Amino acid sequence: MKIVYTDNNATTKVADEVIEEMLPYLGEFYGNPSSMHTFGDQVGKKIKEARQKVADLINADPEEIVFTSCGTESDNSAIFSAIHAFPDKKHIITSNVEHPAVKNLFMHLGKKQGYKITFVPVDKKGILDTDQLYKRMTEDTALVSLMWANNETGVLFPIEEIAQKTREKGILFHTDAVQAAGKVVIDVKKTDVDMLSLSGHKIHAPKGIGVLYIKNGLKFSPFLIGGHQEKGRRGGTENTVSIIGMGKACELAKKNLPVVNTAVRKLRDYLQNQLLEKIPSCSVNGDLNLRLPNTLSIGFDAVEGESILLMLDRYGICASSGSACTSGSLDPSHVLMAMGVPFKSAHGTIRFSLSHYNTPEEMDHIILALISVIEKLRAMSPFWKNGKLI
Amino acid sequence: MKEKTVTLNTSSSDAERKMLSDAGYADPAIKYYLEKKYMGHIENADQISEKIGSCGDTMKVYLKIDDNTIIEDVRYEITGCAGAISAAMAAVDLVKGKTLDEALLINDGHVFKALENIPEKKHHCIQLAVKTLHKGIEEFKTRQTV
Numbered sequence: 065m066k067i068v069y070t071d072n073n074a075t076t077k078v079a080d081e082v083i084e085e086m087l088p089y090l091g092e093f094y095g096n097p098s099s100m101h102t103f104g105d106q107v108g109k110k111i112k113e114a115r116q117k118v119a120d121l122i123n124a125d126p127e128e129i130v131f132t133s134c135g136t137e138s139d140n141s142a143i144f145s146a147i148h149a150f151p152d153k154k155h156i157i158t159s160n161v162e163h164p165a166v167k168n169l170f171m172h173l174g175k176k177q178g179y180k181i182t183f184v185p186v187d188k189k190g191i192l193d194t195d196q197l198y199k200r201m202t203e204d205t206a207l208v209s210l211m212w213a214n215n216e217t218g219v220l221f222p223i224e225e226i227a228q229k230t231r232e233k234g235i236l237f238h239t240d241a242v243q244a245a246g247k248v249v250i251d252v253k254k255t256d257v258d259m260l261s262l263s264g265h266k267i268h269a270p271k272g273i274g275v276l277y278i279k280n281g282l283k284f285s286p287f288l289i290g291g292h293q294e295k296g297r298r299g300g301t302e303n304t305v306s307i308i309g310m311g312k313a314c315e316l317a318k319k320n321l322p323v324v325n326t327a328v329r330k331l332r333d334y335l336q337n338q339l340l341e342k343i344p345s346c347s348v349n350g351d352l353n354l355r356l357p358n359t360l361s362i363g364f365d366a367v368e369g370e371s372i373l374l375m376l377d378r379y380g381i382c383a384s385s386g387s388a389c390t391s392g393s394l395d396p397s398h399v400l401m402a403m404g405v406p407f408k409s410a411h412g413t414i415r416f417s418l419s420h421y422n423t424p425e426e427m428d429h430i431i432l433a434l435i436s437v438i439e440k441l442r443a444m445s446p447f448w449k450n451g452k453l454i
Numbered sequence: 455m456k457e458k459t460v461t462l463n464t465s466s467s468d469a470e471r472k473m474l475s476d477a478g479y480a481d482p483a484i485k486y487y488l489e490k491k492y493m494g495h496i497e498n499a500d501q502i503s504e505k506i507g508s509c510g511d512t513m514k515v516y517l518k519i520d521d522n523t524i525i526e527d528v529r530y531e532i533t534g535c536a537g538a539i540s541a542a543m544a545a546v547d548l549v550k551g552k553t554l555d556e557a558l559l560i561n562d563g564h565v566f567k568a569l570e571n572i573p574e575k576k577h578h579c580i581q582l583a584v585k586t587l588h589k590g591i592e593e594f595k596t597r598q599t600v
Contacts, residue, residue, distance in 0.1 A: 065469070368534050368535055374470055374473065374535075375470075377469055389538075395509075396510065411511075411533070441533075445532070446513070447533055
C-alpha cells in the first residue's frame, strides 16, 4: 500500500540528496575533524562547509552556528545559558502553547530552581497576547523564550517585533524556530534574536542533529562541558555524518522555500477547503493567515482523533491527532486547550502537515478517505443523529 | 484542482491489526475493536444511559431487559478510541443473558481478562465501559422502584 505521508511537523523524509551527501562520511571518510592529519581534516573542511550552509539558511555568520544533538538540546542549552548569564534575575517568560522541550523545562525551573514563570496566553486563534508579554517583562526578567511557529496549528508569533522589545529592555530572547525553518524566511540580521533553535529531522535531515544559533558577542555557558569542539560551546566529538546532512538539508530548504510557500500552500489550502466543504461540522484551528503554509489542524465534531488516525492508517495515510486518547494523558492537546477550542472539537482534531513531496493526487486520496472515515465514526457516535450534531 | 476518483483500500485491516498489536492490544481486544459487534442502538430500548469518561470519551448504552430481570441485549454508541470500543464490546459479552444483579458484579478486572490486554494508558477506558453499563442498570432499577 502506498504511504501518504502528511505528518511532516512530526518528522520528515530524509532527502535523497542529503543521504547521498552523507554516505561517504559514514563509510570511507570516518576521520575525526579535530585530528592533526589530512584524513581527519578533510572531514573538518566538510563540516565548515555545512556550517556555512546552515548559516546561509538564516542569514547568520558561520561562527554563530553550534551543532547539537536535537532541537530539545538546543532549547535547553539556550535557556540554561540565559539564566546562568543573569544569576540574580529570577523571572523567565514563555507562552502557554510551547513545545514540551521548552514548556517542561520552564516548569522544571519553576518547581526545582525557584524561578517565577510567566506563561503568556494566546487567543482563540492561537495569536500571542503581546500586550500581556510586554507588560510582564520586568527588570527581574532574565529571558523570554517563544516559538516562531506552533507545531500543532502552525500559527506564527511576531518574533521580529518581540525581538525589538526584548532588546530595548535588555532581556535575552530565544526562539524555538524548529517548525519555522524551511517554511518561512528567517533572517537573524533583520530579526534580532539572541539565540535560535533548529532541528534537522524537521527539514529533511536525519534525526539526532540540531543547531543553536548564538548571536556574535553573546556570553554563552555550554550545556555539555567537554572538549574544545564548537569553540567550547558544545563538548563532544562532532556527529560528522549528520552535520554534513544538516548542511545539505539547509541548502535544500533555502532552495525549496518558494515551493513550500506556493505549491505546498496551495495543496494545504485545497485540502482544507475541500474538507470544510465536504464534511459537515468541522473547523480549522488557528489563524488562517498567520500560519505556516504546510500545516492544517482541523477538528471534527462528535468523533475521536485516535480512531480517525487508526482508520486513516488503513488507507496508508499518516497524520497526527490532538485528542486526549493520543496524548497518553487524560487531557487533549495543551495547545488547543490554551486556545479555548471546545472539547468536542479538540477531541476530534487531526493535524495534516505537508511537504514538497506531497502531490495533488494524495490530497484527493485523503479527502475521499476522510469523508468515509468520519461518516463511519459518526454512525456510531452518541453525538450524531440523522446527519447532524446533537 | 481537478477531482479524481481514488481507489480506497478498505478491504484489509491488517495494518490496523498490526498497529494495535504493537501498541499493546491482545488479539481478543483487537477482534472486539475490529468487529464492533455491539455498536449501535436498540429501537424501543428499556433503558438508555450516557456517561463521559475522564479523558472525554463518551458512551451511550442501550439496554433491552427481559421481564425486568434478564439483560437480553446491549448496544453502545461511542465517541472514543480503540480502548473504549474494545472494552465496551467485551463488557456486552460478559453481561448478555445475566440478571441485572449479576451484571452489576461485573468489574474492570473481568473486562480486562476478556480483552487479555490493552495498553496501560487505556485502562481507564475499561472503567468507562463498566461504569456506563452499571449506570444504565442502576437507572433502570431506580425507575422500576419509583
